[in-house]
Amino acid sequence: MAAILFEEVSMQKGTKLALILGAIPFVTLVFALPLVNRVKPVILGFPFLLFWILCWVVATPLFLFVAYLLEKRFNKPDQGDKQ
Amino acid sequence: MNPALFIILAVIVLSSFLGVYAGRRMKMNLENWAVGGRRFGVILIWLLMAGEIYTTFTFLGASGWAYSRGAPTFYILIYGALAYTLSFFILPPIWKAGKAYGLHTQPDFFIKRYQSRWLGVLVAAIGIFSIIPYLQLQLTGLGLIVEEASNKAISSDWAIAISFVLSCAFVYTSGIKGVAWVSIVKDIMMIAAVGIVGIGVPLIYFGGFGKMFRTLIEQRPNFLAFPGGTTNMDVLWVMSTALLSGLGFYMWPHAFASAFSAKSAKTIKRNAVIMPLYQIPVLLVFMVGFTALLVIPGLKKGDMAFLALVNKTYPSWFMGFVGAAGAVTAMVPSAILVLFASTLLAKNIYQAGLNPRAKEERVMTLSRFMVLVIMVIALVFAIFFPNELVNLLILGYDGVSQFFPGVVLGLFWKRVTRVGVFSGIASGALIVSFLIISGRDPFLGMNAGFVALALNALLTVVVSLMSKPEKGGFE
Numbered sequence: 001m002a003a004i005l006f007e008e009v010s011m012q013k014g015t016k017l018a019l020i021l022g023a024i025p026f027v028t029l030v031f032a033l034p035l036v037n038r039v040k041p042v043i044l045g046f047p048f049l050l051f052w053i054l055c056w057v058v059a060t061p062l063f064l065f066v067a068y069l070l071e072k073r074f075n076k077p078d079q080g081d082k083q
Numbered sequence: 084m085n086p087a088l089f090i091i092l093a094v095i096v097l098s099s100f101l102g103v104y105a106g107r108r109m110k111m112n113l114e115n116w117a118v119g120g121r122r123f124g125v126i127l128i129w130l131l132m133a134g135e136i137y138t139t140f141t142f143l144g145a146s147g148w149a150y151s152r153g154a155p156t157f158y159i160l161i162y163g164a165l166a167y168t169l170s171f172f173i174l175p176p177i178w179k180a181g182k183a184y185g186l187h188t189q190p191d192f193f194i195k196r197y198q199s200r201w202l203g204v205l206v207a208a209i210g211i212f213s214i215i216p217y218l219q220l221q222l223t224g225l226g227l228i229v230e231e232a233s234n235k236a237i238s239s240d241w242a243i244a245i246s247f248v249l250s251c252a253f254v255y256t257s258g259i260k261g262v263a264w265v266s267i268v269k270d271i272m273m274i275a276a277v278g279i280v281g282i283g284v285p286l287i288y289f290g291g292f293g294k295m296f297r298t299l300i301e302q303r304p305n306f307l308a309f310p311g312g313t314t315n316m317d318v319l320w321v322m323s324t325a326l327l328s329g330l331g332f333y334m335w336p337h338a339f340a341s342a343f344s345a346k347s348a349k350t351i352k353r354n355a356v357i358m359p360l361y362q363i364p365v366l367l368v369f370m371v372g373f374t375a376l377l378v379i380p381g382l383k384k385g386d387m388a389f390l391a392l393v394n395k396t397y398p399s400w401f402m403g404f405v406g407a408a409g410a411v412t413a414m415v416p417s418a419i420l421v422l423f424a425s426t427l428l429a430k431n432i433y434q435a436g437l438n439p440r441a442k443e444e445r446v447m448t449l450s451r452f453m454v455l456v457i458m459v460i461a462l463v464f465a466i467f468f469p470n471e472l473v474n475l476l477i478l479g480y481d482g483v484s485q486f487f488p489g490v491v492l493g494l495f496w497k498r499v500t501r502v503g504v505f506s507g508i509a510s511g512a513l514i515v516s517f518l519i520i521s522g523r524d525p526f527l528g529m530n531a532g533f534v535a536l537a538l539n540a541l542l543t544v545v546v547s548l549m550s551k552p553e554k555g556g557f558e
Binding site for chain 1: 154157160161163164165167168169171172291292293294296297300304305307308309318321322325326352353355356357358359360362366
């Protein structure tokens with residue numbers, strides 16, 4: 001039981017792919033901000049900055065869903081997750 | 084009795100009954116009290132986490148920021164997405180540790196991982212210190228909403244006293260399960276209120292949000308790009324604040340420990356996938372703030388924008404509905420904050436710090452008793468010194484964020500040591516207190532808490548590498 005935690009997080013392929021997807025919001029919603037800090041053009045009624053943020057916020061659950069599927073597909077079944 | 088007041092009181096009382104009912108026929112021990120027997124499925128976990136994330140601040144603060152500051156309010160939308168993404172990766176291993184070692188609280192995690200009671204006491208002390216002003220903010224917000232929505236038929240003080248005593252009652256009887264159940268009422272009402280108002284007001288006054296934004300851009304060309312209506316919240320501030328809040332979010336003792344209530348690690352992952360959808364109501368709250376700025380400019384307090392606009396636009400019974408939604412939206416987070424503040428006091432200050440041989444039953448009894456103590460203290464502050472603590476809130480948020488390196492390195496890096504984590508947290512907390520109290524926030528354009536977190540992480544790593552390797556409690 002005891003060593004479960006560390007073994008599990010040693011990187012499996014699914015985890016690696018999931019991490020790449022998980023990094024996307026940090027790139028687009030934090031580090032890209034200086035590049036998108038403007039009001040125009042207005043897209044679908046939203047000022048550009050807000051439109052950009054919304055796109056990536058709405059995309060986040062999709063990325064996480066794909067990450068979930070990738071982990072399921074490529075990682076060994078989880079010991080502690082029989083439920 | 085006016086219809087608004089009737090609706091508000093009915094919702095407050097009925098949802099509290101639901102909370103008490105949730106705990107019927109339940110044997111109360113620490114496992115049921117703090118982590119719901121680790122039996123919550125996706126729906127209850129979602130309700131619990133959404134229940135504690137979307138607070139009165141979401142209602143009043145986010146619209147108030149949109150009203151008075153403009154674009155910087157977008158950081159709320161951003162940090163949520165970051166926090167949920169992060170939770171996908173860190174909450175499942177936290178849950179596993181909780182299951183394997185029977186952890187109930189966040190300090191339990193530190194005590195077990197780093198084999199140090201005193202680290203647990205430090206984490207518990209910072210946690211409690213951070214929770215109290217947060218609780219205070221919920222109660223003040225509740226009073227404001229109910230007084231305004233009932234058209235002053237009930238005073239702020241009475242609103243606070245009635246709803247908070249009832250919240251503590253369902254915490255006392257049902258523990259965390261009561262909180263999750265009341266969250267059902269809260270979520271339905273809040274989504275309905277925010278949906279109706281957020282879609283409604285731009286439509287009523289401008290014929291749609293597109294036209295509303297067009298008018299706003301004509302009147303205030305730079306309001307919707309950073310730094311918006313402020314001078315010190317430019318893009319660097321937004322980046323650092325969004326990062327700090329995103330990393331720090333699940334470091335709140337109550338948010339962290341909620342993960343333990345799940346029935347499996349998979350439940351937590353699934354929950355992380357759907358949580359970001361809950362950001363849509365936040366967008367609608369912004370719409371209300373922006374519309375208010377155009378329709379009723381010049382309010383002295385931006386936080387009143389939401390209620391003032393609803394008051395101007397809708398009939399009084401609907402105001403009652405919004406007031407009731409606002410009240411439960413404050414009651415749910417207040418309840419969970421009280422629950423964890425009291426458990427931290429009993430389990431991690433009393434048992435870990437003062438009397439390690441205390442039996443579990445005794446810790447349980449003490450936790451319940453502490454609910455009453457915290458209730459009285461919080462009420463006294465909320466009613467007699469309403470403004471004293473609100474300024475400490477930022478300090479609280481920045482304080483709990485300092486746990487981040489200790490938690491994440493503790494999960495994923497064997498080499499991190501207790502002295503490393505101890506020096507990281509202690510210095511992070513001191514640095515941020517100094518910067519904020521001496522008026523240096525933002526610091527070099529960045530959020531002061533973020534600066535402290537960066538130094539804390541660096542120190543944790545360096546000190547760990549310099550100290551002797553040790554066997555952690557998870558091995």
